[in-house]
Amino acid sequence: MxxxxxxxxxxxxxxxxxxxxxxxxxxxxxxxxxxxxxxxxxxxxxxxxxxxxxxxxxxxxxxxxxxxxxxxxxxxxxxxWQAEFGAGLLLPHPCGIVIHPGVRAGKNCTILQDVTIGNNLYQDRNRVAVIGDNVTISAGARIIGPVTIGDNVTVGANAVVTRDIEPGCIVAGVPARVIARKAPVLINCEYLPFPDYLAWRSRQVASTD
Incomplete structure (x- = not known):
């Protein structure tokens, strides 16, 4: 690989x-x-x-x-597999999740159960969400259409997102609106950056030769 x-x-x-x-x-x-x-x-x-x-x-x-x-x-x-997600994607409960193949998301995305990220039937069917880094999408949330979700956003449970979301906030409701401005709660994100990982992996391979 x-x-x-x-x-x-x-x-x-x-x-x-x-x-x-x-x-x-x-x-x-x-x-x-x-x-x-x-x-x-x-x-x-x-x-x-x-x-x-x-x-x-x-x-x-x-x-x-x-x-x-x-x-x-x-x-x-x-x-x-056509959907593009950065490193550190977490699916704590991978049940009932439906995602459009055109979705793009950054690193450390967390997606809980029953989440849907899809298109808007009244707009271009191939234009869907672009999601930033460190975004948590809670259970039952819906992200519909060509919206942009900024970094460090938490989408609350059962929220319906139909508009762009600015970075660094929590949104909830139908339609979703900003209810707080807080940093997201992220778990196990202390892994190595890509260059350091390559160096670490090369040392591991060398030690087994």
Whole structure:
């Protein structure tokens, strides 16, 4: 896999477990300790192979897409690999989540159960949300149409977002409005930045040679 994909999985697992151990990560996937992370493995691997050229990668992509569909049915969640999420995506309860393939989000996004991020049928069906860093989307929230959500935003439970949200606030209600200006509550975000991760990983590989 590409170094970027390795890093995303490292950050995703750290947010799920608080651990950076690659051995524990592999064991977690085998034993299905973290359902949300297991889903992300299937999604990230699909996206990784979609960026490769050649007959063999295309064949592998078909196989891993089949696996992603199986996981989608298992968890009743539809987060397609085409949706772009930065490192550190956390799905504490991956049930009932539906996300449009055109969604773009930054790092440390947290998505709880029954969240929908989709298009507006009365607007361009391919224009959907752009979400910043450190955004938490609480249970049952709906984000509809081509809205922009700034960094460090918390979307309250069952909120319906139809307009842009400025950074650094909490929104709630139908339609969603700003109810407070507070920093988000984030867990397990102390993982390494990408350059430091590459250096750490190269030292690990060298130590096993």
């Amino acid at each position: 590409r170094p970027e994909t390795h890093y995303q999985l490292y950050a995703d697992y750290y947010r799920s477990s608080g651990s950076s151990s690659r051995r524990r990560m592999a064991w977690s996937v085998l034993r299905r300790h973290h359902a949300g992370f297991n889903y992300l493995v299937a999604m990230r691997v699909c996206r990784d192979f979609a960026h490769r050229q050649g007959i063999l990668p295309r064949l592998v992509l078909w196989l891993v897409e089949e696996n992603l569909r199986r996981v989608q049915l298992k968890y009743t969640t539809e987060i397609p």
